[in-house]
Amino acid sequence: MKFEIIDTHAIYQRLLATEDAAAREARFTDALVTPFTGLVNIMGGGDGLTTFKGWGMSPDQFAGDARALMTDIIDALAAHDAWTQAAAALDEGWAAFAKYADRIPRIPVEHIVFALVIADMRAFPAGQRYAGFGAIPGYIMTSYGESDPASIAHIKGATAHELHHNILASVSPERSMIAAVGNYIVAEGLAESFARERYGDEVVGYYVTAFDEARLDETRALIGGALDISDFGAIRGYIFGDSIAEQFGLPKQGIPAYAGYAIGYKVVQQYLARTGQTVVEATFVPADQIIAESGFFA
Numbered sequence: 001m002k003f004e005i006i007d008t009h010a011i012y013q014r015l016l017a018t019e020d021a022a023a024r025e026a027r028f029t030d031a032l033v034t035p036f037t038g039l040v041n042i043m044g045g046g047d048g049l050t051t052f053k054g055w056g057m058s059p060d061q062f063a064g065d066a067r068a069l070m071t072d073i074i075d076a077l078a079a080h081d082a083w084t085q086a087a088a089a090l091d092e093g094w095a096a097f098a099k100y101a102d103r104i105p106r107i108p109v110e111h112i113v114f115a116l117v118i119a120d121m122r123a124f125p126a127g128q129r130y131a132g133f134g135a136i137p138g139y140i141m142t143s144y145g146e147s148d149p150a151s152i153a154h155i156k157g158a159t160a161h162e163l164h165h166n167i168l169a170s171v172s173p174e175r176s177m178i179a180a181v182g183n184y185i186v187a188e189g190l191a192e193s194f195a196r197e198r199y200g201d202e203v204v205g206y207y208v209t210a211f212d213e214a215r216l217d218e219t220r221a222l223i224g225g226a227l228d229i230s231d232f233g234a235i236r237g238y239i240f241g242d243s244i245a246e247q248f249g250l251p252k253q254g255i256p257a258y259a260g261y262a263i264g265y266k267v268v269q270q271y272l273a274r275t276g277q278t279v280v281e282a283t284f285v286p287a288d289q290i291i292a293e294s295g296f297f298a
Helices: 008-016 021-042 048-054 066-079 082-096 098-103 155-171 181-199 213-224 232-240 242-247 259-275 287-294
Strands: 002-005 111-118 130-133 139-144
Touching (some): 008 021, 021 111, 066 082, 082 139, 181 232, 181 287, 232 259
């Protein structure tokens, strides 16, 4: 596997230095949007700039009052060698699957396009500090919206998480994360467990560690009773919790923030403990089997 790593560090420096708005937009489109044209088309097509704006990225990040925040985040990422660390996480993550390469047939090209990006996360689910996208084979983004060193320290774990999504979607396209609540929580649990297996407990994300354990029993019951729900709007409510449900006008279910991530992680960790498998091995196991054999909802 080859990774086409977009050098966003250099691109961002050039965008900050481009004063003319039209030239800045053209440079942004050519350097950032164009490499992800395939992803934009899969996500519905249309104007790539508009799609990127919906993802919290636009040429406006490099002008006016937004420049200071962009400069701050760029400098913080550079100080932590984030671009090098992200690239290393891709190589190390893929190496973990090396002996299973013949079972990963659906990466659509001989390379995966990757970018470490800076996004305006104010419209994202509440409390989101860093994020990513890797659920469509061939494309991965790891994104940051703040310069907090504690968040940037998760760069390798966050990137490994998204790489696992890419691999899982290639191995089992019928197990689409958005097919049902059960599929989604297992996909997130596998991805975060993969990050932990590579880099230790310290990279486990806020969407797992911030879960209120006092609400475990009630949350287990709520999500356990919704595993087969397949409406995407409803699925999001169970994964991200009531905060995003309210944001998107969905009914509240009494779900804590990011509970789907935390419960999925617990399911997978319990499955691994019971079976003695690695996350790589569990990647090839159906989601419903992982749920059943974990005994988490029993």
